[in-house]
Amino acid sequence: MLPSPPAREGQLGFLYLPPYRVQGISVAGEQTVIQIPELDVAFDIGQCTRAVLSVPTIALSHAHMDHLGGLPYWFSQRSFQKIGGETHLPDKPDGKPRVPVGRCVCHPELEQSLRGMMRAWEPLERQKTPFEIVALEPEKDLELKNNIRLRAIETRHTVPSLGFSVLERRSKLKEEFRDLPQEKLRELRTRGTEITRQMDIPLIAYTGDTAPGEYLVRDEFADAKIVIAECTFFEPDHNDRARTGMHLHIDDIIRMLPVWKAEAIVLVHVSRRTTIHYARERIEQLAGADAGRIHLLMDHRSNRARYDAQVAAAEDANKPPAPPAEELPRESQEDIPNAVE
């Protein structure tokens, strides 16, 4: 008898939560990489998928290998495939370096070790892979793209850890000027009066691996349009395991439902031992009317059905389907016709 070929692997989870795509792979202890193409960011890089090569920024929640393992390869491939790289050009006239091949944003305590990890490759490969490691202090922001900021939020895991919030900075007219006519506003502005105030609108929040804590009720999580939450355990008797590993349990997520206003809560980092079917069943049992806004990133079957319905609705509305099929990650396209989980 012939041996069987290896199992197909590596299908990306995919959810279209307008206007954002949430795509990637996340299984507890194995790998987590979650990409938001529209926001130019990926959370964690446990594995370097082909799709994640296109984002310029990795926001690293912590340095467990299932969240970090793909980073050196990502830097290397970005350089090898000349993606986003301007580093072959001389420095800009103002002395600032060109956009690097990619950057990884991390907890300040990880900065030196991550640099050391990248440098360890140099004598092995006999070449230097360009990389940028950016330490982001908790409570500090960093610009991802125009008006879009990444904020680091300290969480609690077995190692130094961050959650992240992606915020949009908008200028709003101050209350006191609201009823003034345009010409008056223009006049005030030319006289140098600050007539607007800045507001940060939370778009997406990511918990990373974490024990439950007060940070989960912050505005960045409560007001986010999408919350991407670790949820490793679903079994009623696995609360102890969640506490020991400093992870979230479905009971913790349920407690957050009245606080999180998000249209969509995307659960990631589900343990391999938990079937998607069982996880879905527990969500239905515990979340009541909120079950409809809870998604499992790796529930390929439900997510595919949901996307098909979105395409059909878009066609009905006589609009082109969004996003166009060719924008789906390549892995998904290949695997969709007979997606199984």
Ligand SMILES: [Zn+2]
């Ligand atoms: Zn993990």
Ligand SMILES: [Zn+2]
């Ligand atoms: Zn971890």
